[in-house]
Amino acid sequence: MDISTFLVQCLNSIQYGLLLFLVASGLTLIFGIMGVINLAHGSFYMIGAYLAFSIAPFFGDQFIIMLLAGIVLSALFGFVLEWVFFSYLYQRDHLQQVLMTYALILVFEELRSILVGNDVHGVKAPEWLSGSIALGDVMTYPVYNLFASAACIVVAIGLYFVVNRTRLGMMIRAGASNRDMVRGLGINIRLLYRIVFAAGVALAALAGMIAAPMASVYPGMGGQVLIICFVVVVIGGIGSISGALIASLLVGFVDTFGKVFFAQMSGIGIYVLMAILLIWRPEGLRSKGY
Amino acid sequence: MKHLFKPAITTAIAAAIAGALSAPAFAQQGPIKVGFMLPATGTFANLGNMIENGFKMYVNEQGGKIGGREVQYFKVDDESDPAKATDNVNKLIKRDQVDVLVGTVHSGVALTMAKVARETNTLLIVPNAGADVITGAMCAKNIFRTSFSNWQPAYAMGKVAAERGHKNVMTITWNYAAGNESVKGFQEGFEKGGGKVSQNLTLPFPNVEYQALLTQIASQKPDAVYAFFAGGGAVKFVKDYVAAGLNKTIPLYGPGFLTDGTLEAQGAAAQGLVTTLHYADNLNTPRDNTFRLNFAKTYKTNADVYAVQGYDAAQLLTTGVKAVNGDISKRDQMILAMRSAAIDSPRGKFTLSPAHNPIQDIYLREVKGNNNEVKGVAIKALADPARGCKQG
Numbered sequence: 001m002d003i004s005t006f007l008v009q010c011l012n013s014i015q016y017g018l019l020l021f022l023v024a025s026g027l028t029l030i031f032g033i034m035g036v037i038n039l040a041h042g043s044f045y046m047i048g049a050y051l052a053f054s055i056a057p058f059f060g061d062q063f064i065i066m067l068l069a070g071i072v073l074s075a076l077f078g079f080v081l082e083w084v085f086f087s088y089l090y091q092r093d094h095l096q097q098v099l100m101t102y103a104l105i106l107v108f109e110e111l112r113s114i115l116v117g118n119d120v121h122g123v124k125a126p127e128w129l130s131g132s133i134a135l136g137d138v139m140t141y142p143v144y145n146l147f148a149s150a151a152c153i154v155v156a157i158g159l160y161f162v163v164n165r166t167r168l169g170m171m172i173r174a175g176a177s178n179r180d181m182v183r184g185l186g187i188n189i190r191l192l193y194r195i196v197f198a199a200g201v202a203l204a205a206l207a208g209m210i211a212a213p214m215a216s217v218y219p220g221m222g223g224q225v226l227i228i229c230f231v232v233v234v235i236g237g238i239g240s241i242s243g244a245l246i247a248s249l250l251v252g253f254v255d256t257f258g259k260v261f262f263a264q265m266s267g268i269g270i271y272v273l274m275a276i277l278l279i280w281r282p283e284g285l286r287s288k289g290y
Numbered sequence: 291m292k293h294l295f296k297p298a299i300t301t302a303i304a305a306a307i308a309g310a311l312s313a314p315a316f317a318q319q320g321p322i323k324v325g326f327m328l329p330a331t332g333t334f335a336n337l338g339n340m341i342e343n344g345f346k347m348y349v350n351e352q353g354g355k356i357g358g359r360e361v362q363y364f365k366v367d368d369e370s371d372p373a374k375a376t377d378n379v380n381k382l383i384k385r386d387q388v389d390v391l392v393g394t395v396h397s398g399v400a401l402t403m404a405k406v407a408r409e410t411n412t413l414l415i416v417p418n419a420g421a422d423v424i425t426g427a428m429c430a431k432n433i434f435r436t437s438f439s440n441w442q443p444a445y446a447m448g449k450v451a452a453e454r455g456h457k458n459v460m461t462i463t464w465n466y467a468a469g470n471e472s473v474k475g476f477q478e479g480f481e482k483g484g485g486k487v488s489q490n491l492t493l494p495f496p497n498v499e500y501q502a503l504l505t506q507i508a509s510q511k512p513d514a515v516y517a518f519f520a521g522g523g524a525v526k527f528v529k530d531y532v533a534a535g536l537n538k539t540i541p542l543y544g545p546g547f548l549t550d551g552t553l554e555a556q557g558a559a560a561q562g563l564v565t566t567l568h569y570a571d572n573l574n575t576p577r578d579n580t581f582r583l584n585f586a587k588t589y590k591t592n593a594d595v596y597a598v599q600g601y602d603a604a605q606l607l608t609t610g611v612k613a614v615n616g617d618i619s620k621r622d623q624m625i626l627a628m629r630s631a632a633i634d635s636p637r638g639k640f641t642l643s644p645a646h647n648p649i650q651d652i653y654l655r656e657v658k659g660n661n662n663e664v665k666g667v668a669i670k671a672l673a674d675p676a677r678g679c680k681q682g
Contacts, residue, residue: 005509012501109331118335120522122529122555132535139508140535215498216529216555218522220332224496256502259493264465267494 001260004136009256015145017252018152019211023225024232024244025159026203032176032239033196036089037097040104042226044201048074048208049217050112053121063126067151070209071202078201082194090193109219118219123212148210155206159241172196176239231270235277237284246285319616321360324607325388327379327403330367333496333521334395336551337596341417343589344600345392348608351584356604357611364388368399375402383412389618390415392603395596397421397440397467404428413621417603418596422471425647427678431625434646436602436633438568439674440468443545444475446566446652446668447516451476451543452483456513459485462503463518465492472518472545480516488512498526504534515540520547525555532559546655546662551594553660563657568648569595569637570655570664581636593636602635609633645676 001009027041051070059066085104089097124130125144132140163169171192174182183189215221232251236243251270258269277285326345328338342365349361364386366378379402382388390413394400400419407414408430416424416433420440424433451459459480463469469492477487489510491503507515515536519527524547531542546567549560571592581601585593606628613627614620632641633648640650652669655662 002509005505008505008508009502012505016499016501113331113335118331118339120333120336120525120552120555122525122557124557132533134535136508138511138536138539139505140533142533145533214526214529214533216522216525218333218525219335221522224498255499259499259502260506263492267497 008135008139009260011141013252013256014249015149016256017249018149019207020228020232020251021245021248022152022155022207022210023204024229024248025241026200027229028233028236028239028241028244029196030200031233033172034090034193036086037094037101039098039101039226040108041204041229042222043105043108044204045208045225046112046222047108048205049212049221050116051205052123052209052212053217056123061126061128063129067206067209071206074205075198075202078198079194081201082197086197087190087193112219120216120218122216125213144213148214151210156245163241228270231274235274235284237286240284240286243284243286319359321362322356322390322611322618323362323364323386323388325364325382325386325391327366327368327382327391327393329370329395332370333523334370337395337418337521340551340594340596341600344593344597345417345604347585347588348601348604352608356608357616359611359616368394368396370396370399372396372398372402375399376406379403379406383410389413390607392417394419400424401467404433407433415603415606417599420471421467422674423678425643425645425674425679426676429645429676429679429681431681434606434628434642436606436648437599439647440471441475441674442672443566443568443652444472445479446672447543447545448476448479449483450566450654450668451514451516452480452485457485458488458513459516460489460491460507460510460512461487461516462491462507464495464523466495469518473516476516496523498523500527500530504530504536507540508534508536512540515542517542517544517548524548525552528556528563529559546595549657549662551596553657560657565655565662566652566668567595567655568650568652569598570653571661572663573637575638577634578636598636602633605633605635606631643673643676644681645674645679647674647676649673
C-alpha cells in the first residue's frame with residue numbers, strides 16, 4: 001500500500017469513526033446516566049434518516065436549517081417518548097429493559113413500513129456541498145463526506161462544552177457518578193433524565209440525517225449501526241463521551257484496515273478488538289462522566 | 291342419557307368422514323394452499339413485495355383461481371435470515387400444510403427451503419434466489435425456479451466485458467452464496483473471452499461500508515470493475531462509486547440487480563450504467579406492455595424483474611394444475627407438465643432446463659433516466675450448466 005492510499009484509508013477510518021461517535025454518544029449518555037439499556041437507539045438513527053428524507057423537499061438547499069429543524073423535532077420526540085415509556089424502565093432490571101426496548105424496535109420498523117413503505121430512498125446532498133476534491137489521479141473525495149466529519153467534530157466540541165462547562169453538564173456528570181446523591185441534593189432528577197434522553201435521541205437522529213445522503217435510507221438500517229454502537233460504548237466505557245470518541249475512532253480504523261488486509265475475517269475484527277479490550281480493561285477505556 | 295349420545299355422535303361423525311372420503315375427488319377439492327416465504331422486513335422487503343404482487347396479479351387475471359381451483363394464501367416473513375429459515379419453512383409446511391411453497395429472495399434462506407422441500411417432497415417454486423446449486427447439485431423433481439441462476443447474468447456480463455476489450459478486471463461483492471457465485475460466473479465468461487480477474491474483493495453481508503475497498507480499487511487501477519449487490523446495498527454502492535469519482539476512469543459493470551428497483555434512489559449516479567439481466571424496462575413487446583400496464587394500474591408502481599418472476603411462478607403453477615385438472619395429488623403428471631411448459635413471460639418466451647431453471651435470453655441494458663433500457667441481447671437462450679445435477 002503506497003502512502004497516498006494509506007492516507008486516504010486513514011481519512012475513511014476517521015470519517016466512519018466520527019459518524020459512529022455521533023450515534024454512540026447518545027447511547028452512552030442514556031446508558032451511563034440513566035442506566036437504561038436502550039436497544040431502540042438504532043431505530044432513532046433510522047428515524048433521523050427517514051426524517052431527512054421526508055422534510056428535505058421543504059428545505060431545498062438550506063441543509064443546515066433542515067438539520068436544526070430535525071434536531072428540534074427529534075428532541076421533542078425523545079422528550080415525549082421518555083415521558084410516556086422510558087421513565088417506567090428505570091426501576092426495572094436489565095432483562096426487562098432489553099425486552100421492552102427490543103419491542104420498541106419492532107414497533108418502529110412496522111410504523112415505518114406503514115407510513116413510508118419498504119422502498120430504498122435517496123436523499124440528495126445540497127448543491128453547495130455536492131462537489132468533489134481530487135485525491136490522486138483516480139479517486140475523488142466528496143465534499144459532503146468532509147462536511148459530515150466536520151459536523152461530527154462540531155457536535156463533539158459542543159458536547160464537551162455542555163458537559164464540562166455548564167451547570168446542566170455538572171448535573172449530568174453527577175448523575176452518572178451517583179444518582180441517589182443527586183436526588184438527595186434536591187435536583188429534579190426526572191427533568192434531568194428527560195433532557196438527557198431527548199439529547200440522546202437528537203444525537204442519534206442527527207447522525208441519521210447527516211448520514212442519509214451518504215448511506216441512502218432503507219429498512220433495517222438501524223440494526224447494523226446499533227450493534228456496532230454497543231461495541232463502541234462497551235470499549236469506550238459506559239457513560240463516558242470522550243471514551244466513546246476514542247472507541248469510535250478505534251473501531252473505524254479496525255474496520256477499514258481490517259477490510260483491506262483481512263477480507264475474510266473483517267466481519268469479526270471489531271469484536272476481537274472488543275474482546276481484547278475487555279480482558280485488559282473491563283470497565284472500558286474511560287470512566288463515567290466526560 | 292350421556293351414554294346414548296356418545297356412540298350416536300361417534301357414529302355420525304364416522305359416517306360423515308366416510309361419506310366425505312368416498313366422494314369423487316373433484317367434489318371434495320378445497321382451495322389450493324399457496325405458502326409465500328418472502329422477506330417482508332429488512333433490506334429485501336421491497337423485492338418480496340413485488341414478487342408477491344406479481345404472483346397474485348396473474349392469479350387475478352385468471353379470475354382469482356389457479357386451474358379452476360380457489361386459492362388460499364399463507365405468508366411467513368423470512369427476514370432474509372438463514373438461521374431462522376428451517377423454523378419458518380416448517381411453519382408453512384407443517385402448521386399451514388401448504389400445497390406449494392413460493393420463495394424466496396435470499397439465496398441462503400432458499401437453500402434451506404430447498405433442503406426441507408426435498409425431505410418433505412413439497413412442491414417448491416423459487417421466484418428469485420439465484421443460488422446455482424438449487425438447480426445444480428441440489429436439483430430435484432419437485433423444485434422449480436422461474437428466475438435465474440446467479441451464473442446466468444454474470445456469465446453474460448463476463449462475455450460482454452471481454453468483447454469490449456477489457457483485459458484486467460477487479461470484482462467486489464458481499465461474501466455470501468449469491469455474491470460468490472455471481473463473481474465466479476463473471477470470471478468464467480470473462481476469462482473465456484481472454485480477460486483476467488486480478489482480485490476478488492469481498493465484505494461481510496450486509497455490511498455497506500465500501501469506502502475502504504473503493505480506495506483499494508482506486509490504488510490498483512483495473513480496466514473495469516464488476517460488482518454484485520442488491521437492494522439497499524446496491525443503492526449505496528453505486529452512489530459511493532460515483533462519489534469517489536471512480537466511474538470516470540474505471541467503468542462499472544454488474545448484473546441487473548445493481549440497478550433494478552434502485553434507480554429512483556440512485557438518481558444521477560446510476561446514469562449510463564451497463565448491466566445484464568433476463569429483463570429490461572422497455573422490451574416493448576405486446577406481452578410485456580400489457581403486463582406492465584396492468585401492474586402499474588393495479589399497484590400504482592412500475593413492474594420490475596422481481597414482479598415478472600413472481601408472475602411467471604404463478605403461470606408455471608397454473609400450467610401444472612391445469613394439466614391434472616386440479617387434482618394436485620397427481621404429482622408426477624403435474625411435474626411433467628411443468629417441466630415441459632413453455633412460459634409466455636413478459637421477459638419473452640422461455641422453457642425450463644432438465645434441472646428446472648429457465649433457458650432464457652440475457653439482455654444488455656443501460657440506465658437512462660429512471661429505466662433500464664434494453665440495448666441488445668448479450669446471449670440468446672442461455673442455459674445454466676446445472677453442475678452436479680443428476681436429473682436428465
